Amino acid sequence: MSYRLTSLAVLATVLVAAPLGARDNPGPAIPSVEDAPIAYLLDSSSGQVLFERDIDRRFMPASITKVMTTFLAFEWMEEGRLFPQQVFGIRPETFRQWSRKGSTMFLSADARVTVDDLLHGVTTVSANDGAVVLAEGAAGSVEDWVAAMNAKAREIGMADSRFGNPNGWMDEGRTFVTARDLGTLAQAMVTRHPSKYRHFVGAREFEYNGITQSNHDPISGVVRGADGIKTGFTNQAGFGFLGSAQRDGRRLIMVVAGSPGGRVRAYASRSLVEWGFEAFDSRTLIDPDERVASARVQGGGASEVGLTTPRGIRVSVPKGREPQISLSVRYEGPLRAPIAKGEHVAELLVTVTGMPSYRVPLVAREEVLEATVIQRVFNAFRSWLT
Numbered sequence: 001m002s003y004r005l006t007s008l009a010v011l012a013t014v015l016v017a018a019p020l021g022a023r024d025n026p027g028p029a030i031p032s033v034e035d036a037p038i039a040y041l042l043d044s045s046s047g048q049v050l051f052e053r054d055i056d057r058r059f060m061p062a063s064i065t066k067v068m069t070t071f072l073a074f075e076w077m078e079e080g081r082l083f084p085q086q087v088f089g090i091r092p093e094t095f096r097q098w099s100r101k102g103s104t105m106f107l108s109a110d111a112r113v114t115v116d117d118l119l120h121g122v123t124t125v126s127a128n129d130g131a132v133v134l135a136e137g138a139a140g141s142v143e144d145w146v147a148a149m150n151a152k153a154r155e156i157g158m159a160d161s162r163f164g165n166p167n168g169w170m171d172e173g174r175t176f177v178t179a180r181d182l183g184t185l186a187q188a189m190v191t192r193h194p195s196k197y198r199h200f201v202g203a204r205e206f207e208y209n210g211i212t213q214s215n216h217d218p219i220s221g222v223v224r225g226a227d228g229i230k231t232g233f234t235n236q237a238g239f240g241f242l243g244s245a246q247r248d249g250r251r252l253i254m255v256v257a258g259s260p261g262g263r264v265r266a267y268a269s270r271s272l273v274e275w276g277f278e279a280f281d282s283r284t285l286i287d288p289d290e291r292v293a294s295a296r297v298q299g300g301g302a303s304e305v306g307l308t309t310p311r312g313i314r315v316s317v318p319k320g321r322e323p324q325i326s327l328s329v330r331y332e333g334p335l336r337a338p339i340a341k342g343e344h345v346a347e348l349l350v351t352v353t354g355m356p357s358y359r360v361p362l363v364a365r366e367e368v369l370e371a372t373v374i375q376r377v378f379n380a381f382r383s384w385l386t
Contacts, residue, residue, distance in 0.1 A: 028279035028318045032271040035264035036256035040179035041276050044187050044244070044251040046314040046350075047358040050276050055179040056160065059257050062232030063103065063126045064242050065168030065175055067185055068149050069134065070123055070200065073115070074193040075152060076138060084116040088137030090129075098129040102169065105130045106209045117208055122167075123230070124206035125213040131167035142166060153181070156188045170234055179255040182242050186229060186253045190244060202228035218266035219243050223273055231265075232257075239265035245273050250282045250314075280316040285327070285350075288312035289365075293329045295346055297368050300337030306365030307346055313360055315352060323353040329362065339368040 031051060033039045038059060041051040076082035095109045105121035107113060107129045115137075121130035135145035142165065149163045158181040164174030190197050204221055205214045218241060219226035226245040233239050240257035254272050259265035286292055288311055294304040307329060317323055331346035339345060346362040 028275070031275035031279075033256065033268040035259050035261075036268040036272070037258035038179050038240075038255065039257075039268065039272060040183055040255040041272055042183045042187070042253045043276070043280070043282070043314075043316045044190065044253050045249070045282060046316050047360060048316050048350075048352070049356045049358070050252075050280060050316060051272065052179075052356075055183075055255070058160065058176045058178055059240070060170075060173065060175060060234065060237040061168055061177045061182070061257075062234040062237045062240065063128075063168045064177070064182065064230050064232035064240055065163060065166070066122050066126060066131055067182070067189070067230045067242060068153065068163055069131050069145075069166045070119060071185060071189045071193075072145070072149050072152050073119055073134065073138065074189065074196045074200075077196065078193065082115060082138050084114065084119075086115045086137075087112050088115070088118070088133055089113075090133050091136065094129075094132055094136060098132050100129075102128045104128060105206070105213075106211050107133060108209065111209075113208075119200050120203065120206050121208060123201050123228070124203045124215050126216070126231070128167045128169060135166040153185070157184050168232060168234075170236060179257060182255050183253050186242055186244055189229075190251060190253075198227075202226075216262075217241075217243070218262075218269045219245065219273060223270055225277075226273065233262070241265055241269050243269055243273065245277075247277055248282075250277075252276045279319060281319050282314055282316050284312060284314050285325075286313040291365055292348060292362060295329070295331050296334035297339065298334040298336050299371055300339065300368040301371050302368050305335065305339055305345070305368050307348075307362040308365040309348070309360055309362055310342075313348065313350070315350060317352060318354075323355070325353075326351045331362075337368050337370045339364045341365070341367040 039053040040055045043050055090107055090111045103126035105125055105127035118130045118134040121127035135142050139145035145166055146163055153161055161177040161181040164171040202220050205212055216231050223245055225247040229242050229244055231241050239259040239262055242255050244253045252273055256268045289308050291306045291308055293307050295307055297303055297305050328349045329346055330349055335345055341364055343364045344361050345364050348360040348362050349357055351357045
């Protein structure tokens with residue numbers, strides 16, 4: 001596979017790569033997801049959308065809401081605001097409201113429970129009581145926790161979602177998401193917190209208070225490489241699932257929502273993720289930390305800065321095809337010094353014929369300090385000559 005790359009300022013036209021042949025071959029067959037009105041398959045390793053159906057339509061996520069609660073807990077652990085062995089009690093009013101209400105981890109009225117157990121209860125058995133106790137213990141109140149959930153959602157780019165509670169219980173439509181936003185959330189969770197993800201997500205069962213319950217995840221233990229994430233169901237929302245699987249270093253994230261039953265949700269989920277692995281090949285275009293291109297710099301000790309991406313750049317292409325690929329660097333330039341090493345300064349637009357384009361953030365490969373007086377004189381003279 002080959003491609004051509006050009007470095008351009010923002011709003012410039014993309015340069016199309018040279019033809020690579022086999023362009024007339026039909027694309028991958030459509031996956032069997034007829035019973036999923038909303039369906040989304042994202043290649044997390046590349047950032048490509050492999051399949052989409054109504055992914056910007058708002059819907060009630062039900063217990064998939066708990067993924068946002070889990071992610072916020074991971075973030076607070078990373079910041080030192082929350083600790084796995086921290087112990088919380090349950091307030092009497094919380095016990096009265098949430099004891100055995102819907103999915104539960106059977107917290108007792110005098111429970112003293114660790115954050116580790118609460119999170120496993122939330123991720124494995126969808127504990128409504130556990131989510132509320134975690135929210136109150138960590139933030140002081142459900143309201144403050146929900147405010148933090150919404151702030152975090154905005155921070156990571158969930159542009160069309162809102163949370164009204166920590167567990168997804170019916171709240172007259174105050175909680176809503178889109179499949180695109182759930183993909184963003186799952187991507188943030190697995191990339192920012194891989195060790196926490198492995199520890200807390202995807203367990204097949206959970207035992208607490210002498211009671212063992214199974215996970216209802218429809219793909220873990222069934223689809224090779226599957227490791228979560230969360231189901232959801234209410235009468236209003238129907239059956240939904242946000243899931244992920246990894247094979248040979250390639251991770252897929254998928255959403256199905258609005259299915260009329262648990263069995264058809266399971267079938268659609270398994271079909272979608274298996275199709276993603278079987279219908280596409282994943283290839284490396286640029287290795288991690290390899291220099292991708294350069295960007296012009298104004299007012300710096302150097303006239304340009306190298307651009308790279310810590311994760312490298314991969315691309316998924318339909319099996320049996322060699323599509324055209326074009327790469328274009330875009331930035332608002334010239335960049336102004338100083339520029340810190342690792343600072344996000346540009347984007348790489350990747351275009352694969354017949355598939356949606358996608359963007360990869362690019363960072364500065366080295367530091368560029370502000371120019372000294374002598375360097376400014378030299379830069380001005382060089383600019384005059386050119």
